[in-house]
Amino acid sequence: MHASALLFAAALTSISLDPPAMKNPVGISIGAVRLRRQHAHSFQKILQDELKQRVRWRGVDKDDPEVLTLHLPAVAAASLDDEHPELTRFLRENKGEYLPGVRKKCPTLALKPPPSPPPSPPSKKAKKDDDGSSGGFRFVELFAGIGGFRLGLERPDVGGKCVLANEIDPHAASIYRENFADSDSCLAEGDVLDLSGDNLPKFDMLVGGFPCQPFSNRGEQKGLDDDRGQLYREMARILKEGQPKCFIFENVPGLVTMDGGSRTGRVKGERPRFTPGAVFERILKTMRSCGYNVDWQVLNSRKFLPQMRERVYIIGTRIDLGPGCEKFNWDSLILKDLKEEETATVRNIMEPKDSPAVIASELTPAQLAKVKSVHSKRGTILSEDGRIDPDCKAPTLISRYHTLSSFSTKFIFEEADGTPCRRPRYLTPRECTRLMGFPEDFIVPTHEDAKATNKYYHAIGNAVCPPLISVLGMELMNCIR
Ligand SMILES: C[S@@+](CC[C@H](N)C(=O)[O-])C[C@H]1O[C@@H](n2cnc3c(N)ncnc32)[C@H](O)[C@@H]1O
Missing domain, CATH: 3.90.120.10 (DNA Methylase, subunit A, domain 2)
Known part of the structure; x- marks a missing residue:
């Protein structure tokens, strides 16, 4: 039986005023309701009426024949976190229960363990790699897509080792699996909302390009009003829960300028200067609140590749590690061109x-x-x-x-x-x-x-x-x- 189901089975007959599940302090609102089967449809209807949008469960656990655990979309969980009167009343009258913070069964649990190494005493190098002190480091790749971060960080001279990747799209996940031999033990296919911080492996770096459609100049630019625009909070949640040494996040430059920001015009040979708008400031503030020094730059891949591709890169280092990202030399990095013939046209x-x-x-x-x-x-x-x-x-x-x-x-x-x-x-x-x-x-x-x-x-x-x-x-x- 699902652990949350066990926890809350008893609560169905009497409403607990102080549910043991916790609200998530940084991530997207998440939660489930436990309801008798016959009330599920009416609850869905009332949710739709109150939220004025179609509501689909993010998953249903049927581990009891009479009682369902309905995993809520983020907007519904947020309303219940705020104790929406109609929804709360419905649950009370029908002996239902809201379980804030409850996630679906964690996909990391579905990962196959990596094949065990032959039983030999750990070499010096292996030990050093484990604690990241020799150049080796372990990273978690969220919104993994087809593994662009992984390709960059696992290059031998960089020394990264992916210990967990998460991706929701089955097509991207299948390309990922085809290209990375250890995907069975590393790729958790599913919604990042269901990735529980409790089961994270030890890691030094968190990376990911959270979905950019809400910020892209080509999209409707709904920004944080779009559900996908809130997914940066899940990066923050994993930062807070995993406390890696550092992170690299990527997004479109439209994220920087949205809601009051600006960029200087395009002058040949000069890097444009960006002033962050309110949305980007809020995202940076959230990352800082997780205990990190944070910096960012918009870089153009034309220095590295035959493609014009401007993206914003947000980096962070854990505050207790000292100056960290303040030492980060963006200029030297931009000058590190690849061989001319690779970057040409x-x-x-x-x-x-x-x-x-x-x-x-x-x-x-x-x-x-x-x-x-x-x-x-x-x-x-x-x-x-x-x-x-x-x-x-x-x-x-x-x-x-x-x-x-x-x-x-x-x-x-x-x-x-x-x-x-x-x-x-x-x-x-x-x-x-x-x-x-x-x-x-x-x-x-x-x-x-x-x-x-x-x-x-x-x-x-x-x-x-x-x-x-x-x-x-x-x-x-x-x-x-
Ligand atoms: C901008 S792409 C990242 C691409 C990736 N960096 C790469 O190099 O291929 C964003 C990815 O986030 C995934 N995604 C969107 N919503 C998600 C969610 N709720 N949980 C997990 N992945 C999600 C999308 O399917 C998409 O592949």
Whole structure:
């Protein structure tokens, strides 16, 4: 039986005024109600009426034939945390119980333990790696997507070891599993809201790019009003519960400027200066309240890769570790270019024109007509405004790249050898993977699997650039050693 169910089974007949489950101090409001089965539907209806939105349970535990544990969406849990009168009354009258802070069964428990090492006395190196003092460190990757942070931090010269990754999207999770051999013992597929702090392995660094749609210039910019915009609180919760030495979070620059912030104009050769708005200030304050010194910068991956990709990186070091992130040298990091040929232009990452993936990425006549109409409606010209110049950096790869209706999508009109394409084509999945700086052995779907290819375009457009994460990770660990 679910532990929370045991705890609260007795409470169903008399309402406990002082429920033992705790409100979560930093994370998103979370909780469940325990109700007799026959009241579940009426409770859902009253929730929908009161909250003026459709409510779906985040999970239902049926470990008692008569009584259900209904895991609430965050907005409903928040209302009950605030003792919403109608909802509270309904529960009281129907001998139900609200269980604040209760999470679903923790996905970390579902992880298979890693294969045990052969029984030999621990070597000096292994011991040192365990406490992170030799350059080795352990990290937890939230909102893992397809593992961009992991690729950057597990590079041998960086020395990271992923001990737990969490991702809710089954497609991203399956790409992750395909590419990381130990995923069974490391990837917890499921909602971060159900990741319990009690079962976290020991770790030194927390990393993650929390969902950016609520802050993206391309979205509706609902910011913190969007449920997904609140997920940064889950990063804060895991920080508070796990107290790692440091963290790296990533997001779109729109997060910095939202709600009253600003950026200076684009001047060639100069880095834009950002002034944070209220939303970003609130997020930084939350991170500080978890016991960390915090700093941030907007960096452009063009220094590292053939792609223009501005992202904000928030770093933090635990206060008791001393100056930590105040020592972080952003400028030296930006100058740490990769080899020139790797960072050069789109032409360097293009596949041969006769490769099956290139042929498959050509627009069909019908698709071409559709794309042209998207441009003509906006008064733009596809061959100019929709063209990727192979001798420049690519524009930012977005999750909607492989979408005909996306005006932001740009196409290749010329092959790597300079010959014109028959019809414009998308960048291939491999080309996108290279633009992000993922390694050549990263497995991408074949062009024959159209569904997997579509999902892959979405996932790679959401990812972080591992080469940039590598230098951030190295610099951050140096600051706290
Ligand atoms: C911006 S992407 C991060 C991509 C990742 N950094 C990478 O390199 O691939 C955000 C990810 O958060 C995941 N996500 C969104 N809501 C989530 C939730 N409630 N729990 C766990 N993961 C979630 C999305 O499916 C998406 O893959």
